């Protein structure tokens with residue numbers, strides 16, 4: 001197949017920009033060229049805006065260098081490139097993709113005039129200093145709640161230790177971090193609501209607090225309310241019991257930014273969903289920012305009203321992915337530094353290679369190693385780490401076996417485990433087999449020949465090829481990438 005002009009352009013850009021930037025912003029773009037126009041498709045509006053702002057000029061220059069006067073005009077659009085032969089819609093300006101206003105009916109019947117008690121909203125600067133040390137890393141539950149005047153008592157607080165400065169950026173979270181930063185700089189602006197999703201312990205809560213902290217840092221008068229979704233439910237139930245639902249509504253509609261963590265816990269709570277839906281609409285209409293985190297993509301949330309799910313997708317939906325090795329190492333170094341502990345890069349690598357599931361576990365492992373080192377006065381070396389994490393590692397190895405991987409992958413792709421082990425080479429079987437082999441390499445300590453053996457006696461070079469192929473596909477094929485992330489989540493949490 002001849003290389004398209006876009007591929008040629010990408011080759012040039014690949015040499016010009018750091019790999020991380022290239023992979024995050026440029027590589028995911030799909031292209032469609034016709035009628036002297038090059039349409040670039042971005043996976044979401046945020047990427048489109050970012051590319052427009054930061055790379056479009058350079059893209060146009062490169063196209064001109066490549067094609068001279070024949071260079072196509074570039075347009076951007078959110079979505080996927082049409083398949084060959086499919087008609088393509090004309091590009092739309094970004095503004096055309098902002099949601100339609102909420103109708104009166106949808107917005108519910110609550111008005112600003114409703115009577116209510118005064119409810120204060122937390123302002124982070126009034127909170128006690130966060131202990132941003134490793135020993136207190138998961139400290140959001142330990143923070144002193146803010147007492148709110150009136151009948152409704154809220155626990156609403158931001159963790160000052162969760163900032164953009166303490167958040168380590170890597171390939172897995174670059175997009176989510178950049179989107180969060182944009183929201184913090186322009187709350188209630190283009191990306192409303194912001195829906196952050198991903199597996200447990202990957203930094204969603206951290207980013208959410210970072211946005212809240214940044215909003216308040218820039219505008220000390222801003223009212224930012226952070227709460228887990230269970231809290232919203234509990235507050236609402238209490239408000240109903242106390243006949244104070246109007247105060248409840250008033251409170252949640254008075255904030256500049258409403259941050260609701262782990263929205264999946266709204267499942268089956270119909271009345272809360274209803275209430276949240278109206279609050280949500282009122283806030284969006286008022287230009288107030290809404291940020292939501294969830295452990296899965298909106299459409300995958302079970303027992304949640306469709307209209308709510310669809311509304312989540314109105315703004316910007318971004319995934320936080322599990323960190324790759326380099327980011328895990330960087331996170332460990334940062335956490336050690338915060339705890340005033342010297343950690344060699346060899347030691348950090350050792351831990352990062354062993355603990356791959358999520359950042360919370362990574363932190364937990366580091367805490368354990370540091371505590372042991374303090375206790376015994378030992379230096380933190382790989383053998384010392386191995387000994388300190390003996391039980392944890394045994395648990396990990398027990399949990400993720402090749403057998404388990406094969407069963408999980410087969411079930412997911414609706415094929416038989418026997419197919420994975422067979423000599424069959426049809427696409428429906430080959431790809432899942434490669435995914436399973438790659439997972440086995442990443443999640444177990446088995447060698448390539450051992451993995452080959454476990455997959456119907458294949459050669460180790462076949463396993464190596466599968467691993468490389470899956471790394472490549474994760475870059476170029478969003479479906480494989482999502483499947484792989486799902487497997488990491490299913491197998492490691």
Ligand SMILES: Nc1ncnc2c1ncn2[C@@H]1O[C@H](COP(=O)(O)OP(=O)(O)OP(=O)(O)O)[C@@H](O)[C@H]1O
Pocket residue numbers: 137138162166167168169173198199200201202203204205206207262295331359360363
């Ligand atoms: N990129 C990162 N840099 C620094 N620390 C991080 C990063 N990602 C996660 N962490 C840390 O890992 C811990 C877990 O993160 P967090 O609580 O934000 O996860 P989560 O995705 O919200 O998980 P859950 O879905 O279980 O609520 C926190 O202590 C957080 O500071």
